[in-house]
Amino acid sequence: MSVLKNSRIYAILVAVGLVMTGPAHADDVTRIGVAAPLTGNNAAYGKDIENAVKLAVAEANASNIIVAGKPLKLAVEAGDDQADPRTGVQVAQQLADKGVSVVIGHFNSGTTIPASKIYTNAHVPMITPAATNPTITEQGSQYVFSIIATDAQNAGAAGRYAVDVTKAKRIAIIDDRTAFGQGEADEFVKAVTAAHGNIVDRQYTNDKAVDFSAQLTHIKGQNADLVFFAGLNPQAGMVKKKMKQLGMRAQFVGGGGVVEPTFLEVAGSDAQGAMAWEYGTPIAALARGKEFEAKYQRKFGTPMLSYAPFAYDATWAAVKAMQAANSTKPADFLPKLREQVYAGITGDIQFTASGALTHPSTTLYEVVDGKWTSVKTIK
CATH class of the missing domain: 3.40.50.2300 (Response regulator)
Structure with a gap:
């Protein structure tokens, strides 16, 4: 048997050994x-x-x-x-x-x-x-x-708070149409309705949008005094900033996923007074x-x-x-x-x-x- 043939057999045996020992x-x-x-x-x-x-x-x-x-x-x-x-x-x-x-x-x-x-x-x-x-x-x-x-618990709390505590009379909603955003918005609507609140507008965007002028202009036209945004924090920051640019005095309230540094960075000084409901208890x-x-x-x-x-x-x-x-x-x-x-x-x-x-x-x-x-x- 040649040295070359021996080498091939050895290589095959080593490979088989590796395969056999791998699962073990x-x-x-x-x-x-x-x-x-x-x-x-x-x-x-x-x-x-x-x-x-x-x-x-x-x-x-x-x-x-x-x-x-x-x-x-x-x-x-x-x-x-x-x-x-x-x-x-x-x-x-x-x-x-x-x-x-x-x-x-x-x-x-x-x-x-x-x-x-x-x-x-x-x-x-x-x-x-x-x-x-x-x-x-x-x-x-x-x-x-x-x-x-869940959204039923978090956005539900937000809806009840909007009606019972903030005493908002004209509530508007924007959601990003993801399963998360739409789910939050739907649960917020349920809670507001159950608390006999008044929803005057519901607008939609997507989770990649960067301009919310059209939605907010329409909401402004409805004289909303509270805007609930169902989406994540970078977009929430953009919404809050645009509200200030449009001269809107409505209270901004975000759902879960808003309470992050990114929101503050995007909204800048316009973040002041923004509110959001977040899942869980504060870490501190x-x-x-x-x-x-x-x-x-x-x-x-x-x-x-x-x-x-x-x-x-x-x-x-x-x-x-x-x-x-x-x-x-x-x-x-x-x-x-x-x-x-x-x-x-x-x-x-x-x-x-x-x-x-x-x-x-x-x-x-x-x-x-x-x-x-x-x-x-x-x-």
Whole structure:
């Protein structure tokens, strides 16, 4: 047998050996999927979620948690859904095919709803730390969970407050027609109507628009004294700024996803007095909130955004369920995930029969002296 032939046989044997040992190594690692927009306009939120999951995974790996007689080894498998429903479905299928045990995601309601069907069919639990359309946990899937308040709770609080507290007489609405924005606007309308408020106008835009002159000019013509914007913070800042340029004196109120530094940067001095309802309790008011905020800043060198604590809690909820079930297989730890009560950063993590958060909270903020300041929290 020639040396060359020997070399070929050796190469084949090595390759076979690598193939054979690959899955054995992979079996020692439990993969936590992360699905979020890691590029595009929502990338800052997506990275915020991914970083929080990485932080929780690093802590879990250092905790020497024993599952099925062996130390639990976790790895993060991230997918960029680009805040696009079609891409979100593709990412969901890819994560399922890679054998992740659980998925933390998605960020947008519009990607979460279709992606959740993929996870359900694959029997993979999904815990969203940010998507808030009530439909997400109303689909009857035992694999879908939410760790944050819904639009019905957050925008509902905003609608009641607009009528009962601000005493607005002529209310107008703009929404970005995404599943998130439209869902928020619809729930706001329901709450205003139930409180016998008066809606004089509802305008529409899209999540990529940068000019809101037409919508606001029409609203101004209706003499609105309160404008509710259902969309994310950069556009909210543009709306508030344009209201000032048009000489509108109406109160600006944003839904969730507005209370971020970007809003202040875009709106500038015109941000003063803006109000917004945000999901959850202010981080400073949480028992371990400031500690978590500082820890995140140290590890990643950047301030956390709104959804990092929720993503961190979602990851630990899954890990604790695995620990309680003594298994990393979804079929085994799913019942533990559903029945557990976990004291997280954002509060007590407990799920209803539908997978929604049992004890959600929502907070009203106002811009005072160029900073978002919490006014009240409703649980």
